[in-house]
Amino acid sequence: MEPANLNSDASEDAALAALMRNGRSEMADDGFTARVLAALPPPKRRAVPARNVAGWLAYSIGGCAGLLVVLWRAGDPHALGGAAREFGNALVPLAATLGDPWIALAIGIAVASLGIAAASCRPRWRPW
Amino acid sequence: METPTETELIERVRVRDDRAAFGELVRQHQSAVRGFLRHLTRGDDALADDLAQETFILAYRQIGRFRGEARFSTWLLGIAHNQFRNARRKLLTAPDQTSVDADESTVPAATRAADLRADLDAALRELSADERLALHLGYAQGLSHGEIAALVDWPLGTVKTHLARSKEKLRHLLAAWNPQT
Numbered sequence: 001m002e003p004a005n006l007n008s009d010a011s012e013d014a015a016l017a018a019l020m021r022n023g024r025s026e027m028a029d030d031g032f033t034a035r036v037l038a039a040l041p042p043p044k045r046r047a048v049p050a051r052n053v054a055g056w057l058a059y060s061i062g063g064c065a066g067l068l069v070v071l072w073r074a075g076d077p078h079a080l081g082g083a084a085r086e087f088g089n090a091l092v093p094l095a096a097t098l099g100d101p102w103i104a105l106a107i108g109i110a111v112a113s114l115g116i117a118a119a120s121c122r123p124r125w126r127p128w
Numbered sequence: 129m130e131t132p133t134e135t136e137l138i139e140r141v142r143v144r145d146d147r148a149a150f151g152e153l154v155r156q157h158q159s160a161v162r163g164f165l166r167h168l169t170r171g172d173d174a175l176a177d178d179l180a181q182e183t184f185i186l187a188y189r190q191i192g193r194f195r196g197e198a199r200f201s202t203w204l205l206g207i208a209h210n211q212f213r214n215a216r217r218k219l220l221t222a223p224d225q226t227s228v229d230a231d232e233s234t235v236p237a238a239t240r241a242a243d244l245r246a247d248l249d250a251a252l253r254e255l256s257a258d259e260r261l262a263l264h265l266g267y268a269q270g271l272s273h274g275e276i277a278a279l280v281d282w283p284l285g286t287v288k289t290h291l292a293r294s295k296e297k298l299r300h301l302l303a304a305w306n307p308q309t
């Protein structure tokens with residue numbers, strides 16, 4: 001049989017709510033949250049975002065295009081070899097300066113700084 | 129530093145898998161969820177806490193499905209209710225919630241006579257499981273009729289009927305506490 005009145009009486013509802021909540025104060029956590037967090041599944045390894053794939057693709061295409069331009073402009077492969085040798089020869093005096101400990105220290109500090117900066121920031125253009 | 133809102137915490141969990149944010153959500157809602165499950169398990173605190181833990185883990189996994197159409201607390205209680213139903217189905221030995229609970233020994237008679245809380249607990253045992261559930265969700269948890277209907281998958285009319293019937297029974301059973309009735 002249906003109850004005579006399905007509508008709520010506000011004062012009676014308030015009294016009943018108080019009664020139902022009486023003695024039921026906020027339950028102490030008692031390490032419950034820590035247990036839940038410990039039981040969570042391990043963090044997922046994130047899939048490589050499409051943005052990063054596109055970055056790698058752009059770098060590769062750019063590199064290949066640059067190589068093609070160099071080959072095309074060189075025309076003769078022997079000439080290209082000669083140019084490479086000239087470039088290598090130009091680097092020899094530069095490499096000689098690395099023998100200076102102060103230059104080596106300066107380069108070491110610069111490389112370490114770049115490494116720390118790269119590890120601590122995530123620029124949008126970085127492809128990894 | 130400003131305390132993040134519940135919506136911000138949910139977003140952090142969803143987008144950044146921020147476990148500290150999820151921990152804050154658990155801290156905020158553990159009392160309601162554990163209280164609800166203790167009500168459903170009729171005082172089996174260990175089982176209730178196990179189910180509450182499973183509830184939060186499932187909520188963490190499915191937080192992407194939370195669209196904000198209901199309150200987060202209501203969504204959690206819905207998961208908790210499903211967890212309880214699944215557990216009851218698995219544990220065929222669990223007492224049938226539709227029968228009147230015969231375990232009155234948990235409340236000593238002397239205390240029951242002296243304490244309104246105990247009298248209320250005794251009166252609640254006279255109600256059917258569905259009436260108790262509706263009453264708990266409506267009055268202890270403060271859910272609206274619509275929220276209860278969505279949570280336990282009942283028609284709105286059924287929620288209203290259960291609440292009205294249970295209140296009528298309580299009015300009669302607790303008449304001694306309210307001489308005006």
